Amino acid sequence: MSDKMYQPLSLLYRWIQENNELVNKCKRGGGDALSPDQNKPHLRWCSSEFHKLLKKIQGIPPLADYLQLELTVVYNVCLCSTAQSQFSEAELLLTQATERVLQMTGDAPVASDPPVFWRTVINSVGDTALNPCVLYLLCLQWAIWLSTCQLKIIQECQDELFSVFETLSTGVWDEGRSELREKSSDIPLLVMDPRRLIELLQICTIIAQGAESLSEGRSSEALSGLQTASSLPAPRTLIAYTHLLSGSCLAHMSCPQMALQCYRKALETDSRCVCALYQSMLIYRQLGNTQAEIQGLRLLHSTLMLPFATEPALADTRLLSPSLLLRSQSLSSLLSVPSALSVLHNLALKCVHHGRVSDGVEYYLDLLAVLHSEDQHGVHAEGPPLPSLPELYLQAGAALLMARRPADCMALCDEVITTTLELLPEKVVLAEPEEKCEAETRALCAEGDDRVAMLLWAGAAYLLQGHCHTQLKDWKQAVTHYTRCFNLLVKARFKKGSFQPQIPSADMVGKQGTDLCILQKLKGLSLAGRGISFTQTDQLREALRDLQLSMQAFPECVSAGLWCGEVLWRLGRRWEAAACWEKTWSFTPQFSVESLSVYLQEPQSGPLLDSSELRRRIQELGPPLSA
Numbered sequence: 001m002s003d004k005m006y007q008p009l010s011l012l013y014r015w016i017q018e019n020n021e022l023v024n025k026c027k028r029g030g031g032d033a034l035s036p037d038q039n040k041p042h043l044r045w046c047s048s049e050f051h052k053l054l055k056k057i058q059g060i061p062p063l064a065d066y067l068q069l070e071l072t073v074v075y076n077v078c079l080c081s082t083a084q085s086q087f088s089e090a091e092l093l094l095t096q097a098t099e100r101v102l103q104m105t106g107d108a109p110v111a112s113d114p115p116v117f118w119r120t121v122i123n124s125v126g127d128t129a130l131n132p133c134v135l136y137l138l139c140l141q142w143a144i145w146l147s148t149c150q151l152k153i154i155q156e157c158q159d160e161l162f163s164v165f166e167t168l169s170t171g172v173w174d175e176g177r178s179e180l181r182e183k184s185s186d187i188p189l190l191v192m193d194p195r196r197l198i199e200l201l202q203i204c205t206i207i208a209q210g211a212e213s214l215s216e217g218r219s220s221e222a223l224s225g226l227q228t229a230s231s232l233p234a235p236r237t238l239i240a241y242t243h244l245l246s247g248s249c250l251a252h253m254s255c256p257q258m259a260l261q262c263y264r265k266a267l268e269t270d271s272r273c274v275c276a277l278y279q280s281m282l283i284y285r286q287l288g289n290t291q292a293e294i295q296g297l298r299l300l301h302s303t304l305m306l307p308f309a310t311e312p313a314l315a316d317t318r319l320l321s322p323s324l325l326l327r328s329q330s331l332s333s334l335l336s337v338p339s340a341l342s343v344l345h346n347l348a349l350k351c352v353h354h355g356r357v358s359d360g361v362e363y364y365l366d367l368l369a370v371l372h373s374e375d376q377h378g379v380h381a382e383g384p385p386l387p388s389l390p391e392l393y394l395q396a397g398a399a400l401l402m403a404r405r406p407a408d409c410m411a412l413c414d415e416v417i418t419t420t421l422e423l424l425p426e427k428v429v430l431a432e433p434e435e436k437c438e439a440e441t442r443a444l445c446a447e448g449d450d451r452v453a454m455l456l457w458a459g460a461a462y463l464l465q466g467h468c469h470t471q472l473k474d475w476k477q478a479v480t481h482y483t484r485c486f487n488l489l490v491k492a493r494f495k496k497g498s499f500q501p502q503i504p505s506a507d508m509v510g511k512q513g514t515d516l517c518i519l520q521k522l523k524g525l526s527l528a529g530r531g532i533s534f535t536q537t538d539q540l541r542e543a544l545r546d547l548q549l550s551m552q553a554f555p556e557c558v559s560a561g562l563w564c565g566e567v568l569w570r571l572g573r574r575w576e577a578a579a580c581w582e583k584t585w586s587f588t589p590q591f592s593v594e595s596l597s598v599y600l601q602e603p604q605s606g607p608l609l610d611s612s613e614l615r616r617r618i619q620e621l622g623p624p625l626s627a
Contacts, residue, residue, distance in 0.1 A: 012065055015057060016188050019073055022049050023189040026080075043084050043319075046191070050077035054093075058100075067104055071097055071133035072188035078140045079191055083319045087144050094137055094144075101125060101134060114141075115157050122160065135164050136194050142201050143320060149328045151209055164198060192319050203234040203242070204325040210245050211331035214252065223249040230265075238322055240270035241335075247279060248334060256283050274303050278337045290354050297347040304340035341370060345386055348399070352598055357402045364396035390416045390457040391597070397464050398599040406468035413461035413468075420454040420461075428455050428492045452492070452515050459489045459522045460599050466529045470606040475533045482530035489523050521600045524554020532563050532607055543567050556587050559602050562609045569617070578618045585611070 026046040054077055057070045074097040081090040098121045105124040118138055125131045142161055145154050154161065206229040213222035223246055230242040247262030260283055266276035281296035338346070344367050351360035371389065386392070393412045400409040428451050462485035469478035531546030544567045550560035561584025568577035 012069065013186060015053065015069055016186055018053055019050075019069065019076070020189045022046065022053065023076065023191050026076075026191050040084065043080050047077060047080035047084065047086075050080060063104070067100065068129055068133055069188050070100070071130065071137060072190060075133070075136045075140060076191045078137070079319055082140060082143055082147065083324065085147070085324070087148055090140065091144055094141055097137060098134070101130065114153050115160060118157065118160050136190070138164055139194055139197050139201065142205075143197070143325065146201060146205055146208060146325045147327060149208070151205075151212055151328075154205060155209075197320065199233050200238075200320065200322065200325065203229050203232045203238050204322060206232075207238065207241050207245065208326055208328050208331060210242075210249075211328060211334050214245060214249055214334065215330035217252075219249040219252040223253075235322065236270045237273070240266040240273040240276070241326075243269060244273060244276050244279070245334065247276070251279070251283060256287055259283055272303070274300060274337050275335050277303060290350070294347065294350055294354070294356070297343055297350060300337070301340055301343045301347060304337070304343060339386075341367060341386055344370075345392070349395070349598070352395075352399045352402065357399060361396070361399045361403045361405070364392070364399050368392065368396060388453070390419060390454075394457065394460050394464065394599045395597065397461070398597075398601070401464060401467055401471065401603065401605065402598075404471065404605065406471050410465050410468050413465050416457055416461040420458045423451075423454055424458065424488075424491070425451060426491065428452055455488065455492060456515065456518050456522065459485050459526075460518075460597075462488065463522055463526050463529070464599055466526065466533075467603045467606065470529060470533060470603065473536075475536045478533040479530050482526045482533065485526040486523060486530070489519060489526070492519055518597075518600065520553050521596075524550045524557045524560065525600070525602065527553065528557050528560035528563070529603075529606075531567075532559065535563060535567060536607060540567050540571055544571070556589055557602065558584060558587075559606075559608075561587075562611070562614065563607075565614065566609060574621055578621055581614050581618065 026042070050073055054070070054073045057066060057073060060066060074093055078090040078093050081087075081093070098117075101121055102124055107120065107124045118141070122131070122134055122138070125134050138160065142154065142157075142164075145151075206225045210222040210226045210229075213219070226242045226246045226249065230239055230246070232239075243262045243266035247259040247266065250256075250259040250262060260280060263276040263280045263283070266273045277296060277300040281293055281300060284290075284292040284296055344363055348360045348363035348367060351357070351363060371386075371392070387395070393416050397409040397412040397416075400406075400412065462481050466478050466481035466485060469475075469481060527546045527550035531543045531550060534540070534543035534546065544564065547560050547564035547567060550557055551564060554560070561580060565577040565580035565584070568574070568580060
């Protein structure tokens, strides 16, 4: 009799030892310093070996002693599968394991409704030694639901999950196992401490639910849970996320200063939380604090350029990383940041628009240098794409012009002209997009868009070169380049052959509308530049013609209006001059400075007229003579 009993006990002992050896090898083989990709071969080996052991154990009927070991091995193999994102395989093993539990306890199979199912399984084992093992498996099911973004099911099962958390918090699991360890080493080990797992699941669930609530506009609801989660035991990256999302909630609730405090806490918790830097920068932009915004952009760019560093894993948590559990689209959107190059481009633009021209020039040159090098760190990151290379050349050229570096500006413009001019056709048709575009014509539409873009880039390059010669007071060359710009732009014709001299309204939308705006501005600026150049050589009739045409194409062109009045004054038509000046000052700009490309802004380095002096002239002129 004793021999018969000894044999199965020896088998149980051997399987426990085999499980424990595998657990120790799995813990030693992985490494905190290894990335998830580097750990994949080791995880596959662990999963395979645990599978082999599980098949041996499941070859016998589900007896109590063996079933406790079986559920422990199921926990280990499912954890390895989940860590490899093999969720269907892990869920199948969990289903099979719980069915064997019900088979042993004599309970009938239950419905597939998750809350009812798990409540039945937990009740079937009562307070027996199998209870902790079943709760381990429920933790893994929780992890799978979280990884596959099934937050609704987690919400439905919150009572069962809270029970798991309460049981673990009281120390019931660990106290029992510690007592047994003191008496014997024949206890099946786990590859990850369930306490660490449930701590990870709890905070990740709150973060995922908070992100979902925030994306649905329920900011105050999300804020309450996130503030509670910030005091939970967890890796510092996750604590930083709770502060970050709390800040986003407060920002949506129109509390920018409180949001900034949360973003600071996120950065204090984890200095690599770049999203907190980005969100802080957006708050400063909203508040109109340009200096803080520029400083934030600088810091964000320098942080994004640092070598990528992973969050150091804590003991027993490296198998399931937070990134595996936090995969919702809502959270990904909240955590997204622009690429390093996109931030550098925004920084260059912001500096140019707000008087830090020399800094802006250096940032533009850095950007172009990176784009021309092999090391384009962050080019393929998520976020809005960079403008095309000719567009960046033109923006950099305009910045160089503002910095009084005309030679460098002309060099960049030559690059644009060389690249685009030979590809331009004799005529470019600018047509409104059809409401219904046939599939076979889409390629032709795209080709037409490219031609329009090249024409506008080449025209803008000639315009900037005209500005450069104006800055150098080389009026003959200035007239030549402004003329080249205008002659190029008139190649653009509308589909019906009509010419629309007036600039479109600010609410015009669509690609073609944008092209039309740029075309009209370029025409107006080139005519204004040529007209002003003519004034410097006393060719007043030619100057008046160009300046008046400029005002027709681009009524908001201040320089054209002021110089047109100046020419009229010199020609003795002083009442017309005064009316021209008054009309120019009365215009309300339709576009903000930052909404325009920098090369479409009026140059401030050429011949300028003092508005106060012009107003003095009008006052001295007196009231108009009655008819």
